[in-house]
Amino acid sequence: MTFKPENSINQTVFLPKNKGIELVVKREDKIHPFVSGNKYRKLKYNLIEAQNSGFKTLLTFGGAYSNHIAAVASAGQNLGFKTIGVIRGDELGSKIERNPTLSFAKECGMQFKFVSRTDYRDKTSQNFIDHLKKEFNTFYLIPEGGTNTLAVNGCEEILNDSDKDFDYICTSVGTGGTVSGLINGSNSNQNVLGFPALKGDFLKEEITKFVTQSNWSLITDYHFGGYAKINPELIRFINHFKNTNRIPLDPIYTGKMMFGIYDLIHKGYFPAGSKILAIHTGGLQGIAGMNMILKNKNLPIIE
Structure with a gap:
């Protein structure tokens, strides 16, 4: 790092x-x-692993006001990663500028994919991940909340x-x-x-x-x-x-x-x-x- x-x-x-x-x-x-508290702790070794493995893109998940989304966006900007946030709530796509967390993440360069709350429940399924890979190609996946x-x-x-x-x-x-x-x-x-x-x-x-x-x-x-x-x-x-x-x-x-x-x-x-x-x-x-x-x-x- x-x-x-x-x-x-x-x-x-x-x-x-x-x-x-x-x-x-x-x-x-x-x-x-910006990458404070447990978010730094959770991301530290994931980011080192992503760097050492040659990944250029980080993809993760979160809600409208997610601390994790903000932290990944900031860390990615600091370290030169492209970042993708899969966001719970497809209605939020038109409300980015009114949302402090999403606005900050966007300013850090994060790209968003907004999905319905129903689809979001399947975010850990292999089928869901395979569709993300088809859309975004290669990425280092960080779970929602960062826990692994x-x-x-x-x-x-x-x-x-x-x-x-x-x-x-x-x-x-x-x-x-x-x-x-x-x-x-x-x-x-x-x-x-x-x-x-x-x-x-x-x-x-x-x-x-x-x-x-x-x-x-x-x-x-x-x-x-x-x-x-x-x-x-x-x-x-x-x-x-x-x-x-x-x-x-x-x-x-x-x-x-x-x-x-x-x-x-x-x-x-x-x-x-x-x-x-x-x-x-x-x-x-x-x-x-x-x-x-x-x-x-x-x-x-x-x-």
């Missing part, structure tokens, strides 16, 4: 009535302005020696790659907690494919109704957290995770004196798109 990230920093946050509990945020969102074995290898590098004294490692969960890397990179005496942004327990099977330890569990009570679903309570929490700690949170992933951590502390889930490390996985580019939706619904926006 020809560009490198900054080092992440650990930042202690304020906890009212903390029972001796320490909460620290690992600011992975600070490591790169190489992505997990990258996420194993999130934790370092300075993190070994934490009792709990917390992260938001989308496709499972980041939490899998954290599990593999953690010490066996640490507890890794994943906070899924989607409904359901289906991610357990996916995570199990990648992990080498059993020191983990999923906390499934803080999805706020499902992926990209939020409410005024979550917005108030995100804004208060930012005003108190000077740390912005995205509403899809890290906001829900942090809300869950605070609620679990309040409910006594963590023993007194626990040391908790929360991974900030980035995703801040999605705030602009979410605020457009909130304004249309006459709801408070994320500051």
